Amino acid sequence: MPGMQTLARVLLAAGPADAEHIQPVTTGMIVKYAVTTVVGIALVWGVIRLFGWIEEKTRASFGVRAGLIGIGVILTAVGAYLGLFWAPPDRMMGDVQRIMYCHVPLLWNALIALCINFACSVLYLIKPSWKTDSLAEAAAETGVVMGANGVLLGAIWAKPTWGVWWTWDPRLIAAAIMLIAYAGYLALRRFIEDPDRRALWSSVVGILVAVDLPVVWFAVRWFRSIHQFQSSPSTVDPALRVPLRVMAFAFLFLLMGFLWQRYRIALAHRKDEVALPDALPTTARREVTP
């Protein structure tokens, strides 16, 4: 459909100066990301089922969690060695470029975590469950921690390269909004005492604040900014790509371990909140499945 593509191109033709950097949204992209979103939500649903199965039917829960975090720690050590000692410095920035090996994977994984929060919010509204609510809480908290660390490292990297700790660049604004919005989401969860209403309204807020996630990703392509846009294998030398990949997987394993651990804590809280005193008739008890 070339007509639609031209329309999208015209609609998104931003500034002339960076024309080669600014990329318009095409219909193909919209279809691709819509399909990815649906598949992603289904995937999160499957993962929750898998969590439940491992928790209920096996005794492997502790082992799997320890394994995920263990692999994450080992990969972090390997990645730190590769990034700090094995990889050459960047020819322009010198050694300060090594911050990339933490900054980029941290924010990638923060975005993954916050996308999981979005998927859980949708899943809760389709079918209420304490499991999706608990994973939503776990994902938002882990995402905010990783995102805040990533933004902090970005500021430390920006000072020697750009010359400022912070500037009101579209990418930076979107990232700041993301952190503030999800901090607000977590605050909202603390404010509402009734677990049913908390799960319902935090799902609504979880979907609304997720609007910022694609904006964070595409800000460098939609708007003119000082932040460089996404690198690809062709713009990063192989020697610099290896530590980046290792660290990305290191943080991914840590993310999975943290998510699972935090999910168990959240689920235990939910069970505690909805449990009624023994004196009441059993019919008044809420069905709680672990």
Next chain:
Amino acid sequence: MTSQARNILILAGTLCVASAALAFIAFGKLGDNLVYYWSPAELLAQGDKAIGPTIRMGGLVKAGTVHWDEQHTRLSFEVAEDTSPTAPSVKVVSTDLPPQMFREGIGVVVEGTFAANGVFTSTRVMVNHSNEYRAPKPGDHHKDDWKKTLEGAEPTAAREQR
């Protein structure tokens, strides 16, 4: 209405609001009105509108125009639209010391005010870095280029004098 049906309605409503907001940001031509910086040609095209308020301008440092005035700790250079020698450019005088990557031909964003005499007085010089990460090649001395630019200057002392 069952709570299940109510939840699905809430889901549909929320998704509609969220998609509309995202579509507005993506297709709303925000980039036309809210630009992070103007290019030299755009700045010059603004006419009187550009004179006075604090603005940002972004472009490339024109080769052979970087001049460091040690006595007055002032850095001057020209910011050009692109690499062609005939590209429109604006002269910048900066009271801020640039970051170490500052060099001829690199992308910069300067913050400051534009005057009627055609000189951009900058209080902040930021360097733009591309998305390329390369291992040093034999004979590369880029890492030390900034020292050449500011030869003889003592950055800390200069900052304190200001």
